[in-house]
Amino acid sequence: MMASTSSSHVSPSRIAVALANSSNGELLERLLGQTFHLNHRFFDSHANHTQEADLVVIDVACLRHYYKLIHELRQHASPMVLPVLLVTESRGTPHPHAVEELGTNVDDILRIPTTQAELQARIHNLLRLRTLAREQDDARQQLVGVVSALRTLSACDSIVVRSESESELITALCQTIVDEEGYNLAWIGFQGTEGDSALNICTWAGPAHKFVSDLKHGLDQKSECFDMISQSIRSNTPHIVNDIADSLPSSEFRERAMTHRLAAAIVLPLNTETAPPGCLTIYSNRTDHFDHNECQLLERLAANLVFGLNSLRTHTVREKQAAEIHYLAYTDELTELPNRRHLVHYLNSILSALETQENNCAILFIDLDGFKLINDGLGHEVGDEVLRQLGQRLQATVRDSDLVVRQGGDEFLVVMNGTTRDGTSRGPAAIVGAARRLASRIIAHLSEPLTAGGYTHHLNASVGISLVPEHGRTPTLLIENADKAMYEAKRRGGGQSYLFSKKLADSRQHRFSMETSLRQALKQEQFELYYQPVFELDSCRIVAAEALIRWPQDDGEVLAPGAFMPLVEELELINPLGDWVLETAARQLRDWHHQGLYLSMAVNLSINQLYPNGDAQHFADLVTPYIDPSWIHLEVTENALMEDPVETEALLKALHDQGFQLAIDDFGTGYSSLSRLQHLSIQTLKIDRSFVNELSQPGSKSGALVSIIQKMASSLNLHTIAEGIETDQQRQLLIKTSTGKAWGQGFWFSPPISAIEFKRLTTTNTSTGVLDPTHPQKSP
Numbered sequence: 019m020m021a022s023t024s025s026s027h028v029s030p031s032r033i034a035v036a037l038a039n040s041s042n043g044e045l046l047e048r049l050l051g052q053t054f055h056l057n058h059r060f061f062d063s064h065a066n067h068t069q070e071a072d073l074v075v076i077d078v079a080c081l082r083h084y085y086k087l088i089h090e091l092r093q094h095a096s097p098m099v100l101p102v103l104l105v106t107e108s109r110g111t112p113h114p115h116a117v118e119e120l121g122t123n124v125d126d127i128l129r130i131p132t133t134q135a136e137l138q139a140r141i142h143n144l145l146r147l148r149t150l151a152r153e154q155d156d157a158r159q160q161l162v163g164v165v166s167a168l169r170t171l172s173a174c175d176s177i178v179v180r181s182e183s184e185s186e187l188i189t190a191l192c193q194t195i196v197d198e199e200g201y202n203l204a205w206i207g208f209q210g211t212e213g214d215s216a217l218n219i220c221t222w223a224g225p226a227h228k229f230v231s232d233l234k235h236g237l238d239q240k241s242e243c244f245d246m247i248s249q250s251i252r253s254n255t256p257h258i259v260n261d262i263a264d265s266l267p268s269s270e271f272r273e274r275a276m277t278h279r280l281a282a283a284i285v286l287p288l289n290t291e292t293a294p295p296g297c298l299t300i301y302s303n304r305t306d307h308f309d310h311n312e313c314q315l316l317e318r319l320a321a322n323l324v325f326g327l328n329s330l331r332t333h334t335v336r337e338k339q340a341a342e343i344h345y346l347a348y349t350d351e352l353t354e355l356p357n358r359r360h361l362v363h364y365l366n367s368i369l370s371a372l373e374t375q376e377n378n379c380a381i382l383f384i385d386l387d388g389f390k391l392i393n394d395g396l397g398h399e400v401g402d403e404v405l406r407q408l409g410q411r412l413q414a415t416v417r418d419s420d421l422v423v424r425q426g427g428d429e430f431l432v433v434m435n436g437t438t439r440d441g442t443s444r445g446p447a448a449i450v451g452a453a454r455r456l457a458s459r460i461i462a463h464l465s466e467p468l469t470a471g472g473y474t475h476h477l478n479a480s481v482g483i484s485l486v487p488e489h490g491r492t493p494t495l496l497i498e499n500a501d502k503a504m505y506e507a508k509r510r511g512g513g514q515s516y517l518f519s520k521k522l523a524d525s526r527q528h529r530f531s532m533e534t535s536l537r538q539a540l541k542q543e544q545f546e547l548y549y550q551p552v553f554e555l556d557s558c559r560i561v562a563a564e565a566l567i568r569w570p571q572d573d574g575e576v577l578a579p580g581a582f583m584p585l586v587e588e589l590e591l592i593n594p595l596g597d598w599v600l601e602t603a604a605r606q607l608r609d610w611h612h613q614g615l616y617l618s619m620a621v622n623l624s625i626n627q628l629y630p631n632g633d634a635q636h637f638a639d640l641v642t643p644y645i646d647p648s649w650i651h652l653e654v655t656e657n658a659l660m661e662d663p664v665e666t667e668a669l670l671k672a673l674h675d676q677g678f679q680l681a682i683d684d685f686g687t688g689y690s691s692l693s694r695l696q697h698l699s700i701q702t703l704k705i706d707r708s709f710v711n712e713l714s715q716p717g718s719k720s721g722a723l724v725s726i727i728q729k730m731a732s733s734l735n736l737h738t739i740a741e742g743i744e745t746d747q748q749r750q751l752l753i754k755t756s757t758g759k760a761w762g763q764g765f766w767f768s769p770p771i772s773a774i775e776f777k778r779l780t781t782t783n784t785s786t787g788v789l790d791p792t793h794p795q796k797s798p
Contacts, residue, residue: 033073033074038080073102073141075105076105078104114498120359181330187326187330202226203229203280205221205223206288208294259282280302281305284308285297356422357425361423365381378449396473411464446488478513479513482502482504482515483516483518484518544569545598546772549606552762555740555752558767568770604645608645618649623658625657629669637652654670659698681704684706704740710724710744711748737761
């Protein structure tokens, strides 16, 4: 009764697309447009349209917007025939809203950018889920129809209705035929698998049951008996032998039949709608036993049997489909480990049991350190093999009572059962100790070398731990808290574990809050520049200013760079923020020049502004509308010069060619080669404050080191600026060690101050240098 799903022409699957970023929509069209039908206006006109969708591809923003509609569509499409693929950005942690919806209104999460192969694999998998769900529903409807038909048939045998398996049905049916009608023998057989024409006798009953072994031998020899049975099955018509003694060609076989008192037989084909076909064969001890009325009765019995077989086989197919759907929905396809959906259901069962019994446990969130290099460098096939091996290692590391889950990418989770091997429950302190020991074993086992793609790989892992129920009473919160602890372990250098705590939660919450505020502050230009004077050490004449960023808060506090710049770098906001600093500093310098204050301006550059995509022309374009680049001194740290010496050297030369003056900041703390200094396009060395701080300390060698740096700079025709001058004694010592004109900056002279205060300082300080604009000071 099951309809065939094949067809000569299959229309492309229909995908409803809702992406806030049009670029992502265009990318999706390029990757999938030739294979699938993409509808980008599905949700725009859904109130009136009659079209259906096989799959929804949506991002977080649109999910929020169409949340109610998607929920209704999935409700009406139950069971699970409208899968939803959520697209999210790959940087940083997954969006909390995306994680929360996984397993409810979202069936899978795809991080972008991604490959066409992965995208198509994800979509095909979800469409397979949809197909299986519909087939299951069709099978259910077919089963209802079969049972209904059986119940309405007046001559339906009660055994057909009561049987719960095919084996039970045919065994009981054969026995009942013999018991009720007094036949000598009844047997049922089915043809073999596809390509195998043999007939397998599955069950039999009756006084002549020993004849079956002789019959099996005859059928194996492809006798005329086998041909007769095969012809009956192929033609789907009964075949009657009213006198076996006259019909059987083999005298030996005929004698055996006569020994068992088999005088007549009828072969009833069993051509079910599900393979394999077969037959019911019945023997009587009387010749000409199977008259017209008897044949009609037996044909109806065989028809009932076919109905029963169809019902049971349909039920079996349905169970297999349900099992496959469950497997696909709750198992990671790559590693064959349970997936996140399985984990959520598992944790829900644990949390529900806490109401009646103590069942504490720990969740370990595992992230691989260094996997991205393998995946990007050697390809996804090698990366997949690495993940499979690591999944097997994880399973071998934990107990059978622990659950190992692959969440996705290179992230795994382990739920450590809170009971000991003897079945007793651990207390909270004992669970923490056991979880940390398990985390150490996991880290050790995952760090062992493995071979994939012809290479030996050495990976490390970071593990975050959360406790049930101390750290949450919902699966989502427990997983998120373990994730937060993992990121803290990774932040501390990786290769270690970290236990979640409220303090960490507050820190992470502060981090997310600051991220939001940072983006808003950058968009609304809420930052300010402060300026610290650079002065001549001997005359204290101001010759330049260093621009330093500050972030004013609503409560009046002004944050220094150390409080937010690491997060700016992490969020990859340094380029737009650095551009704003450089352009704002150039604009301020222009205003000072118009006021007759001809100073130079120093601006710090981050390594991420320089490498790997630094563009000298871009920096010049930011400055030239306001000031000649020769008035701008770009400062780079000594360590930044070491990231890619060849590329960095070329970029410094390009910046100098644009007119910029260049300085090495924090000089003396890095490991730059002195031989490289003569090839770098730099004009100034800024002596690190750590040397200046120790100048006045007894026995310190800082004085000698500062003198060496000053003399070296003088011999290379470089200027020097001493940072962090806090006392006049330090200034005097720097004057003594200098070989010529030297400059400095520090709180002794002035802290970083606003532009207004800086202008006021230059007005009140008679040592301020107001330079002749025709002879500008090129290097402070």
